Amino acid sequence: MAPAHLRHPPQAPPTFTATPQSVVADAERLLNTSRTIQDKLVGDIKPDDATFANVLRPLAQDENVMALEAHILGFYQAVSTDQKLRDASSKAEELMDEFFIEAVMREDVFKLVDAALNKNEDLDPESRRLLEKAHKDFVRNGLGLPAGPQRARFKEIKKRLSQLSIEFQKNLNEENGGIWFTPEELDGVPEDVTSGLKRGEGENAGKLWLTFKYPDLFPTMKYAKNSDVRKQVMVANENKCNQNVPLFREAIVLRDEAARLLGYPNHAAFRIEDKMAKTPETVDTFLGDLRARLTDGGKQEIQTLMKLKKELDPNSDDRYYLWDHRYYDRLMLERDFQLDHQLIAEYFPLQTTIQGMLKIFEELFGLEFVEIVGEDRAALAPTGQADDIVWHEDVQVFSVWNDEGEGSGFVGYLYLDLFPREGKYGHAANFNLQPGFIDAEGNRRFPATALVCNFTKPGPKKPSLLKHDEVVTLFHELGHGIHDLVSRTTYSRFHGTSTVRDFVEAPSQMLENWCWTPSQLRSLSRHYSTLSPEYLAGWQEAQQARSGGKTATAPPSERIPDDVIANLIRTKHVNDALFQLRQLHFGIFDMTVHEPKSHAEIEALPISATYNRLRQEITQMDGMEALSGGQEWGHGEATFGHLIGGYDAGYYGYLSSQVYSTDMFYTVFKDDPMNKAAGRRYRYQVLEKGGSQDEMKTLTEFLGREPQTTAFYKELGLA
Template identity: 85%
Template sequence: MAPAHLRSPPQAPPVFTATAQSIVADAERLIRTARAVQDKVVAENDNQLALESHIIGFYQAVSTDQKLRDASSKAEEIMDEFFIESVMRDDVFSLVDAVLKKNETLDPESRRLLEKEHKDYVRNGLGLPAGPQRARFKEIKKRLSQLSIEFQKTLNEENGGIWFTPEQLDGVPEDVLSSLKKGEGENAGKLWLTFKYPDLIPTMKYATNPDTRRHVMVANENKCNQNVPLFRETIILRDEAARLLGYPNHAAFRIEDKMAKTPETVDKFLGDLRTRLADGGRREVQKLLALKKETEPNADGRYYLWDHRFYDRLMLEREYSLDQQVIAEYFPLQTTIEGMLKIFEELFGLEFVEIVDEDRAAVAPTGNGKDIVWHEDVQVFSVWNDEGEGSGFVGYLYLDLFPRDGKYGHAANFNLQPGFIDADGKRRFPATALVCNFTKPTPKKPSLLKHDEVTTLFHELGHGIHDLVSRTTYSRFHGTSTVRDFVEAPSQMLENWCWTPSQLRSLSRHYSTLSPEYLAGWQEAQQARSGGKTATGPPSERIPDDVIENLIRTKHVNDALFNLRQLHFGIFDMTIHEPKSHADIEALPISATYNRLRQEITEMHGMEALGGGDEWGHGEATFGHLMGGYDAGYYGYLSSQVYSTDMFYTIFKNDPMNKAAGRRYRYQVLEKGGSQDEMQTLTEFLGREPSTDAFYKDLGLA
């Protein structure tokens, strides 16, 4: 039970009571209201729209009801069409243009809003003469919205997999195998392996049969091939739209408003990094290939894409005594979350209060506690400032952590309701959700996180904290609503806490210490692992120092290959979005380009080396980032890493839990959201312009 003063938030949480019928009606109601406002006073209504529109679109990522997911997708399409219509209204643009030309004195955030709104109208076709060109541009925008929604729906609905015999899955951890669906009839004796992360990643890391790994990899690359034509049409339409507006290509159009400003800056950054990483990548492949030859003496001498997770893991075990299965025992999901929230509490001056049982009914506007979550697995927290920060309410945090049919398949943070100042001058508080896919708990074992999953959770929680503590006047600039080549930096910076010994120790707690049932389960697993011998004694409650030391030694093992993989995504993104001519993009073989670039950049082979041709896989058909806002922006993961490493080395490396530094980071970086130029935010926090020195030093490339 929460303390009395933390049981009554000043704002009720949102409710999740939509039906397939109501959700489209709600979208149409919002649009009617907004259109009436626009018609009457020729003004925007962004803040109020955002309170409901984000949730209406959210159902398609999390609902278990197929009809509700379909309705959510339809509602999002309706809303997108309205937004396109809104930013192409001449009457609204005329007013915005007139206000801008008046050049009246405004506060900095209002001035930024006015300038960005004005530019949005121009970038959405109102710089084009009325007539066929503008009509074509509007037609393209509507079609692009439909393509994006359909593409993401295919990803969310994907439920494929492969039947394997237990022998084919030799080496895969028993807790994974025991969770797989058992076959019947013609598949009796087989196990159904899905492409969801809790099945896919352990199989690629542990399956000893290379044919199994190859089969899984190729099938995973082809699991959403109905998206292939959607992706192609999207790339071609984006290029046409950019050229209609007078840009040489879509990349020039998209990057103009980012920190990089021009595609040339991005290409130079990616090219320089590729040059610096190339030798290291080759050395890493040769070392891994030597390990493969030792393990598979009859192999053909090539290092394949489906080899990498397996031999990367094997190298860590053999050369660094690093057993990720043992490490995971120290990171049960719920205690790890508690530890992370404590870090954020201490660093940023926050309090997280889980809303459970009767407290849910007490805060629910409907009086029904079930209405404030969308699924029974979801946890919800009210978030407050601690006493030192004034004890005020901050917002709501939701955690939706386990896979299920129809759910978004990766890990992401979704803003449900932004924060802003309403028309009466009162603050509206944000609500934000982490949607992840970790292994479900069993009676004998809780959900356990590998170290990379700990880092993923911390990263996404970082986005959630950014969303929660932001305090902007306008919803447009709230939280993570920054330029794409900065948005990852705050969360990437926080990942460093997952490589800090004191924080790893504080986050850890061996799962066998959580309950007698878990202790019995651990002892049983130990007996099975040791051939029937009884466990000599319980493990230490906290992760041992020597294990932490070994883990930290591995931070940059095979790091060149990891970053070359990111470079492949970034360079592919730029390649398809900056063709020399429209005819070039129409003729470009997109899947072949994706596969060829991956082989050239990472120097790992795919099926093309076995006679499968360049079109053997269609990875672009599962590349949701490029359809969901990271187009001509995937480089932002790498450029944000430059900023995040600079911030950590400069401010936090010597004392990661420095409260004064944490508060300054909260108020100078996170609170600002996108309300001021991101370079100004960085420069003010660092006390100087950002530098690449720490980034290259951290990678060992200085």
Template identity: 90%
Template sequence: MAPAHLRRPPQPSPVFTATAQSIVADAERLISTSREIQDKVVAEVKPDSATFANVLSPLTQDENVMALEAHILGFYQAVSTDQKLRDASSKAEELMDEFFIESVMREDVFGLVDAVLKRNESLDPESRRLLEKEHKDFVRNGLGLPAGPQRARFKEIKKRLSQLSIEFQKNLNEENGGIWFTHEQLDGVPEDVLSGLKKGDGENAGKLWLTFKYPDLFPTMKYATNSDVRRQVMVANENKCNQNVPLFREAIVLRDEAARLLGYPNHAAFRIEDKMAKTPETVNKFLGDLRTRLTAGGRQELEKLKELKKELDPQFDGRYYLWDHRFYDRLMLERDFQLDQQLIAEYFPLSTTIEGMLKIFEELFGLEFVEITGDDRAAVAPTGKGNDIVWHEDVQVFSVWNDEGEGSGFVGYLYLDLFPREGKYGHAANFNLQPGFLDKDGNRRYPATALVCNFTKPTPKKPSLLKHDEVVTLFHELGHGIHDLVSRTTYSRFHGTSTVRDFVEAPSQMLENWCWTPSQLRALSRHYSTLTPEYLAGWTEAQQARSGGKTATGPPSERIPDDVIANLIRTKHVNDALFNLRQLHFGIFDMTVHEPTSHAAIEGLPLSATYNKLRHEITQMDGPEALGGGDEWGHGEATFGHLIGGYDAGYYGYLSSQVYSTDMFYTVFKANPMDPQAGRRYRYQVLEKGGSQDEMQTLTEFLGREPQTTAFYQDLGLA
């Protein structure tokens, strides 16, 4: 049990007691309060007396307080099991988005902010940044346009884009499709996946329902020996949300119209102006250079995979299809590198892996994580009821503290929601529930952050086991969570991961390197059979089934063996060119649809065909078009939540921030990943800053120079 002083955080936890009625009512109350504050500022302050203290301070204090409830009101749509609650959460988000659009188009407020900027008071750097960004937000939201039809049209577009984004993501969250298959069709798929599938009755008696959720989809694409089954699953997955096709098209066309209204040549120019890259030309040059460097490597990797397919597939037709890749990539790793992903997963039970990861972050950053369970939950709940501090029984919650060396103070709350369920957000992500900031009295308000993932659920005989790529995903998302927790900014708008999009992934991507460090992999690992007698019995039974009834030869080693780690690390860059070409496909498609030569060009662009053609050209793999299906066979853009949810003209950031993350790791951590001094310096120079200063300044101060691409290309073997 945690020491008493770590069991009573100074700030109560958030509560999750909303009803469908209260969510919308709370959103309306927040909006009403906020509007009153804006009206009061306008009524009491005239441009000639406008200062940061009487204009920006009340507005940002209101923004801070609003964020404490607003983030949670919008969060229910991603995690609640109650359809009515999810719908209400979507409605609340729509209302709040509309109010935000109204706020940033208030000419009376803009007049005061403009007057403050012109006054040029002496301000601390974060307040100066806030003032400049606030001013620019008004201009970028149409107040540079003359009042009248143009501005009205711009506002109309902004409102519609908000509605499209919410509806698009809701369709993805609610998606519950799948395909019925026989056991025979799913030959090769691991038994622990099959045993978790819904069993059919009536006309589907004897069949299994395979969903498009990750724990079903990925193992099927990796292990199903029947290539036609893999093709069916892959094509159906690309078409699982076709109601989003018209929403995506409408959003792309409206974005282009809005950008042109503001005087930009296209949406990409508008979006990238405020990012580290500054111009679409910089982005296109980076993506083009990377494509040139990767294409030859991708071709070589494909040739080797084709040879393997030719050897194993009697029906080989000389082509390598999109649905072949996960399957033959795995086979190559197993055959040429003796890499058994199922065996590796046995060493990474979810609970002990999380424990190990938190320990790494404790050592590196000077933190302590204390799980809040039992009676302690009631003690931190403002309602006095322990169940109120989580939104589902599966959720774990931790209080996070500085260790003695860092002053022992409270840091914030961390939530983990790790298993799939109906209506839940389908990928892996970190959600800020409450930001940190300084309140109007100068007291620190502490953050709360949630990891929402979809890992395989445990069974009585086996815990949830993570494949190595899932360990990497967990580390990545926990990296966002740590960024959210240790950030200390004055204003909520700069808190944690509220950085420019082409930097936000870098801190998390850098922490992925610990998943490729032998000492850390060993420390993280623990064979699941050593956790409980029931798991040992389950493992023994599985071994006997695998070996045709023979008794298992002794228990496995507790820690992952060194030779298995060595094999795993040797595979880090196997088929890496193909992996990065896939990322390039997403990035180049994103730029293509957001950088048309004219408005007519985007109106006439066949989006699905463009998505599929670009994928074929860039990844060099064949899709159904090679079988005479044409280029409209799938609608992958309709499942691509990133491009509707904030990464528009920004997906390149996953690749460009990889440049920054690799540079940081090679320069500061590679020689000794667990150096506590380097960890503390990273915490305070990079993570703590959030978006409160220019991200290039943050990076340059940490590296001691401007970032370089050398380490990135060296790591990929392309130097």
């Protein structure tokens, strides 16, 4: 049990007791309060009297208080098991989005903000940044346009884009498709996957229901021996959300129209202007340079993989298909590098891996994580009901503290929601539930942040086991969570991961390097058979089945063996050109649809065909178009939530952030990843700042110089 002083946080955790009715009513109450504050400002203050203190501070304080409830009201749609509550959450988000659009297009409020900016008062840097950003928000939302038809049209577009975004993500969250296969068709797929699949009845008796959720999809693409099965799954997955196809097209066309109304040549120019890259030309040059450097490597990798395919399947044709890649990539790693992903996963049971990761963060950043369980949950819940401080029984919650060396104070709350369920957000992401800020009385409000992931559920004979790429994903998302927790900004607008999009991934990407460090991999590992007698018996049973009934060998080592780690690390960049080219496909497609030469061009663009054509050209892997399926065979853009959910004309940020993250790691951590002084410096110079200062300033201060691409290209073997 945690020491007494760590069992009583000074701030209660949020509660999750909403009903479908209360979610919408709470949203309306928040919006009415905000509207009243704005109306009062306009009624009480003349532009001549406008200052930061009497205009911006009340607006910022309202934004702070609103965020304590607003984030959670919109969060239910990603995690609730209640369809009606998810629908109400979507409705609440729509109401809030409409209000924010209205608020940022209020000319009367803008006049006050404009007057306050022109006063040129002496402000602290974060307040100055708030004032400038708020002013720019009004201009970028149409108040630079003359009042009349153009401004009205712009507002109409903004509202419609909000509706499209909510509907698109809702369709993805609600997606529950799949395919019935016989056990024979799924030959090769690991038993811990097939044993968890729904069994068919009636006409599907004897068959298994394979969904498109990650714990089903990825192992099937990696292990299913039948290439036709892999093809079916790939094609069906690309077409699992085709109701989003017209929504995507409408959003792309409307974004272009809105950007042109504001005087920009296209949506990319509008979006990138206030990012680190500043112009689409900078992005196109970066992506083009990377593509040129990677293309030959991709061709060589495909040649090697094709050779393996021909050896194992002499009757196959001479093409390397999209549905071949995960399968032959895995076989090559097993054959040429003796890398067994299933064996590695045995050393990474989910719960012990999480404990190990939290321990790394404790050591590096001076933190303590205390899981809140049993009677402590009820004691902390404002309602007195333990279940009220989580949204589902699977959810774990931790209070987070500074250790003694960092002053022992409270930091915030961390939630982990790790297993798939119907209606839940289908990828891995970090959600801010409540931001941190300084309240109107000058006291600190502490943040709450949630990791929402989809790992395989534990069974009676085996816990949830993480493949190495899932270990990396979990560490990455926890990195976002830590960024959210340790940030200390005055205003919620700049809290944590609220940075520009082409920097936001860098802190988490940098932390992924710990998952490729021998000492850290060893410390994270613990073979699942050592966790309980039941798991040991389950492991022995699995070994007997694998060896044809022979008695199981001696139990495995508790920690992952050094030779297995060495093999894993040797494979870090195997087939990496193809991996990076896949990322480039996403980034270049994103830029292609967001920087057309004319509005007529985007209206006429065949979006799905463009997505598939670019993928074939960039990754050099064939899809159904090679089997005369035409370029419209799949609609991958309809499953691409990033481009509707905030990464529009910004997906390149995953690649450009890698430049920054690799530079930071090589410069500061590579020689000694657990250096506490470096960890504390990273916490306070980078993570704590959030978006409260220019991100290039943050980077330059941490590195002691301007960032460089050298380490990035060296890491990829392209220097």
